[in-house]
Amino acid sequence: MEIPFIVNARKDTGLFNSKVGIWLFLASEVTLFGGLFSGYLFLRLYADYPWPERALPVLPGLINTFVLIGSSVTVVFAWAALKMREWRKFQIYMAITLVCAALFMVLKGIEYSAKFGHQAVRIQGGGPVQDNTIVEGHLHYAKLNEEGLMEEVDKGSKNDEGVFKANRVLVKASEFTFVLTRPSHEAYVEEILKQAGDSKITLAENYQVIDKDELRAGEMNRDQLVNSEAALVAEKGSELSIDLLDELEDAFLEARSHDRKVRTEFLAASWDWIRNEKGEEEASTYVVEKEIWKERRAEDAEKIKVLTLRAPSEVTFKVDPPFTLVLEPSDLVKKVNVGDPSAKLRDDTLVTGNVLPSPMIMGVDALDFRTTAQRAEAEGLDPLPVIEGTWLLTHKGHHDGHDDHAEGEEVDDRNEFKKIWDCHMAWLDVEKARLAEKDREPTANDKFRVNWDQILAYQNLDYDVEKVKAASKDKSLKRTGLFDFNAMAGANHKTPDKEFPDLHFPHLEIPRANVGFESSFTPKWNTYYAIYFTITGLHGLHVIGGALVLGYYLFFGRKMYESNPEWLANRVEVGGLFWHFVDLVWIFLFPILYLM
Amino acid sequence: MADSIEEVKKAKKLYMFIGTLLFFFTVITVMVATVEWLDFGDHGFDGVDATIGLCIAAFKASLVMLIFMHLNHERPLIYFVYILGLVMAFFCMWLIGWSKSDPIQFGNETYSDGFYDLSKPATEVHGHGAQEK
Numbered sequence: 001m002e003i004p005f006i007v008n009a010r011k012d013t014g015l016f017n018s019k020v021g022i023w024l025f026l027a028s029e030v031t032l033f034g035g036l037f038s039g040y041l042f043l044r045l046y047a048d049y050p051w052p053e054r055a056l057p058v059l060p061g062l063i064n065t066f067v068l069i070g071s072s073v074t075v076v077f078a079w080a081a082l083k084m085r086e087w088r089k090f091q092i093y094m095a096i097t098l099v100c101a102a103l104f105m106v107l108k109g110i111e112y113s114a115k116f117g118h119q120a121v122r123i124q125g126g127g128p129v130q131d132n133t134i135v136e137g138h139l140h141y142a143k144l145n146e147e148g149l150m151e152e153v154d155k156g157s158k159n160d161e162g163v164f165k166a167n168r169v170l171v172k173a174s175e176f177t178f179v180l181t182r183p184s185h186e187a188y189v190e191e192i193l194k195q196a197g198d199s200k201i202t203l204a205e206n207y208q209v210i211d212k213d214e215l216r217a218g219e220m221n222r223d224q225l226v227n228s229e230a231a232l233v234a235e236k237g238s239e240l241s242i243d244l245l246d247e248l249e250d251a252f253l254e255a256r257s258h259d260r261k262v263r264t265e266f267l268a269a270s271w272d273w274i275r276n277e278k279g280e281e282e283a284s285t286y287v288v289e290k291e292i293w294k295e296r297r298a299e300d301a302e303k304i305k306v307l308t309l310r311a312p313s314e315v316t317f318k319v320d321p322p323f324t325l326v327l328e329p330s331d332l333v334k335k336v337n338v339g340d341p342s343a344k345l346r347d348d349t350l351v352t353g354n355v356l357p358s359p360m361i362m363g364v365d366a367l368d369f370r371t372t373a374q375r376a377e378a379e380g381l382d383p384l385p386v387i388e389g390t391w392l393l394t395h396k397g398h399h400d401g402h403d404d405h406a407e408g409e410e411v412d413d414r415n416e417f418k419k420i421w422d423c424h425m426a427w428l429d430v431e432k433a434r435l436a437e438k439d440r441e442p443t444a445n446d447k448f449r450v451n452w453d454q455i456l457a458y459q460n461l462d463y464d465v466e467k468v469k470a471a472s473k474d475k476s477l478k479r480t481g482l483f484d485f486n487a488m489a490g491a492n493h494k495t496p497d498k499e500f501p502d503l504h505f506p507h508l509e510i511p512r513a514n515v516g517f518e519s520s521f522t523p524k525w526n527t528y529y530a531i532y533f534t535i536t537g538l539h540g541l542h543v544i545g546g547a548l549v550l551g552y553y554l555f556f557g558r559k560m561y562e563s564n565p566e567w568l569a570n571r572v573e574v575g576g577l578f579w580h581f582v583d584l585v586w587i588f589l590f591p592i593l594y595l596m
Numbered sequence: 597m598a599d600s601i602e603e604v605k606k607a608k609k610l611y612m613f614i615g616t617l618l619f620f621f622t623v624i625t626v627m628v629a630t631v632e633w634l635d636f637g638d639h640g641f642d643g644v645d646a647t648i649g650l651c652i653a654a655f656k657a658s659l660v661m662l663i664f665m666h667l668n669h670e671r672p673l674i675y676f677v678y679i680l681g682l683v684m685a686f687f688c689m690w691l692i693g694w695s696k697s698d699p700i701q702f703g704n705e706t707y708s709d710g711f712y713d714l715s716k717p718a719t720e721v722h723g724h725g726a727q728e729k
Contacts, residue, residue, distance in 0.1 A: 014671045023674050027681030034685020042692040053641050058626060065622050073615035076664050080611070083604045435639055443640030580664045587656045590622075591649040595629035596641060 007567045022574045026581050033585050036535050040592065043527040050370035052528045053445060054595060057114075057490050059483060060107045061594035065586060067107075071100035072583040075550065075576045082569040087561060090572075094554040097579070101547035108540050114489035115521040115529070119167070119362055122371070124516030125391040129375035131514075133392045134368035137505060138493045140361040142166040148324035152361055164326055166361035167518060169336060171343050174322040175352035176201065178245060180252040180313050182347045189242050192325065199323040201240040207233045207248055209255045209311040222306075240317050248315055255311035262307050266300045322353055329518065337513045360515050363505035365452035365491035367392065367417060373448045383448070391514050393418045416463075416506045423458035423468040424450045430472035452491035453480040456503050532593055539589060542582045549575045614663045618656055625652045 004010075005017045013020060044051055078093035119139045125131035141158045142165075145151040150170055157163055176192065178185055192201070211230035214220060225231060233251040238244055273296065274287055287293050329335075333344040340355040372390060373383035387393065395415060414422070431442055457478050461467040471477040480487050486498050497503045523530035553572055560568045627634050628648050629641070637644025662668040667678070 013673050015673060020673060020677070023677045027677045027684075030678075030681035031684035031688070034681075035688040037685070038688035038692055041689060042695065045692070046695065054629070058630070062622070062626055066619060069615060069618045069622065072618075072660065072664055073611055076611050077608065080604045080608050084601055438639075440639035443638075445640060577665055580660050583664075584657050584660050587618075587660065588650075588653050591625055591629070591653050595625065595649060596646055 006570065007564060016570055018570060018574045019577075022577050026577065029581060033535075033538075036531070036538070037588065037592075040531045040535065043531050047527060049526065050374055050444060052526070055528065056111070056532075056594045057488060058594050059485075059488050060111045061590050064104050064107050065590045067100045067104050068583045068586050071097045071104075072580050074100070075572075075579045079569060079572045079576050082561070082565060082572055085565055087558075090561075091554060094550060094572075098547055098551055098554065101543055101550075104543055105540060108536065110489050112533075118490065118521045119518070120521060120525055121167075121360060121362075121510065121518040122516040123391055123510060123514050125514050127386060127389050128379055128381055129372055129386055131390050131392075131516075132371040132375055133387075133390045134371060135362070135364055135392065135508065135510075136366040136368065137362040137364040137491075137508070140166045140363060140507075142168070142361065144170075144324055144326070148172065149356060150358055166359070167329060167515075168358060169327045169329055169332060169343065169512065170356040170358040171325045171327060171336075171351050172322050172354040172356055173325045173351050174319050174354075175204070175350075176240070176317045176319065177314050177350040177352065178248075178317070179348040180245075180249050180315065183249050183253075185245055185347055185349065186242055188331075188345055188347055188349055189240065189245060193240065195325055196319070196323055200320050201317045202320070203234055203236055203238045203240070203244075204316040204318045206236045207251070207312070207315055209233055209251045210309045212255075212258055212309060215307070215309065245315075252311045252313060255309040256313075259308040259310065263304055266304055270296050270300060319353075324356060325351060325353075327351075329515075335515075338511070355512070358512050359509040360512070360518065361507070361509050363493055364417070364508045365455065365493070365505045367420065367450040367455075369448040370444055373444065387421070387448070392508075393421055417508070419463035420450055420455055420458055420506070422465050423461070423463055424454065426465045426468045427454070427458075427472045427477065430469060452496075452505070453487070455505065456480075456497050456500075459503055459506075460497075460500055535589060536593070539582065539585055542578075542585070546575070546579045546582050550579065610663060614659050617659060621652050621656050625649055628652070 003017065007016065009016050074093045074096045078090050078097065081087075081089035081093055117138065118136065120134060120136045123131050123133040123135060140152055141155060141163050142150045142152050143160070143162045148170075150166075150168075152166060153160075153163055173192075208226050208231040210222070210225045211228065214225055214228060214230055220228060234244060234248055270293075274293060278287070278292070327343070327345070331345055333346060333348075336343045336355045338355055338357050342350055342352045343355060344350050369383070369387045369390070372387055376383040376386040393415070412419075428442060428447060431446060435442055457471075458468055460478060461471060468477065480497075486492055486495065491505065493505060495501070496505060519525040521529055523533050550572075553568065553575060557568050557571075560571070628636070628645060635645065636648060667674070
């Protein structure tokens, strides 16, 4: 079918049809992104936590802005080349546009993967504001030692078998109780069997469901029925498997449906009875509140008890010998603490045993007390003493073997984070004085957040408060600049600072009881990342879509160019309009997500 | 619309110039956000910086729309369609105003930026440096 007016303009609109089409589409896109920007605005204005201002490294965003602007120029040049019937030039400009699109997506990929690998945890504890310290960094790795306890391993062996991220919850499992009403155990059972190793997981008791035919025959009492051969579904000692659980589930569900039928029959009979006895007018909903109905139902309940199969809805498996089950925190229905006698999985499976010490171990690249300060201020307290009393700054230091203090030095019982904080306070004093001269004040970010480049700078001065003060005064405190490629996507945990190879991000072990909310920098962490991934993700899909269309013109446009070059020019113009729109969205995204 | 070869040639120079302007203003935006002597308003990010940043972004977006997307000489139908889209987008922004008349509150908690504190007048709540109070 020939589509009219794709080369020449329609007389009434003065436009070729595809242009009207793309503008209608773009108008809907404006509305779509308008809605998302409005969502951003809403989340930001109404955030009940300190909004992560300038949380993203600027460099990838800035390069991407240049890349998209550049590609906008080249795509319009490609169109101009077609207008001037210069096929070769069209090819070159279009190819550059596509390279730009690819570069954009690669940078986005680097940025996303940095976020997925970056961990945050909100520490919970006591104090007037329940601590609320936020610590950011990279998770370390651990494995189980011979006693089944957690043991940290070197990052190099992170891909070895049995090595897991050090945010897992360890439970010494001696019993599993599966709930048969939740027919989705597969993933967990597989995982349990995988981790069980040589331990045997066997059914603790016979699983018996009364046979309904035997029940109906009425020759045996309930005890005899349960113990009859026909009632046995699975024998005590049967090994745990998905098939076995399926079998038990089937038996349970069948029995339950039988019981339900019995109950429904009784209910229906009772309704009939009350209708016939009491007359139709009174058989309304309110009848259930009357004594006569209640009495009848009580009689029913006695009869139902005899006639139903009442299969057990849970089955317990014993573990011999007990083994350590390594669980992701998100596998658990609710938080557990060391020594708890059980843990419940998301499918309601109860793991009975003992929750083992499972600290969260990480290399820390930022301390953030803004939430603590916000809560303290809301309580009318001075934030600084509250911060000084947080678990992070007061816990007993962990010697990680990295800091090489000479022997005989005066014993300093501050932990590394307290040292960092003291240095930060020294820096802040100087910064406050400097800004006061300009009639300005440090922001909450300056005051209550210690960034990775600050941590490294303080460490480089041996956490010496006086040195930090002096360096801050003469402005020699080394902080990583905006254009440091070593830290393009944020703190680089492999080589934190190329100039000073000894610098490292401090090691932190957070006991399970102090681990509050934890997540990588994904939508789960906060609404900022939720809207960031939503908008940039959708924008990225637009980049891919646009590149596919433009790529089609580049690689398959020759034939059309030869038959009617103006037709292809119009198509490229329309594709280009979409591409400019993608650039336009980014022009707003860059400042609001990276700079504000 | 540049239709003749001469016009297209002329337009290419303009595109180049606009591209350069866009690069330039991107750098300015980053500088406003990061360089201290270009930090307007209070120290660090605040409403003034946000306004400047968004104004520059709006200006850049207008350049893209007017020149690259040829809106500087387009047919009335396109303007109509485009403005319809814009109106809808601004309608979305305006919608969040509704939440102001029915704010979310968590018990008696008021946070330090005072956003939930309805006892304070709106100017005090949203005013400059409210966080420092």
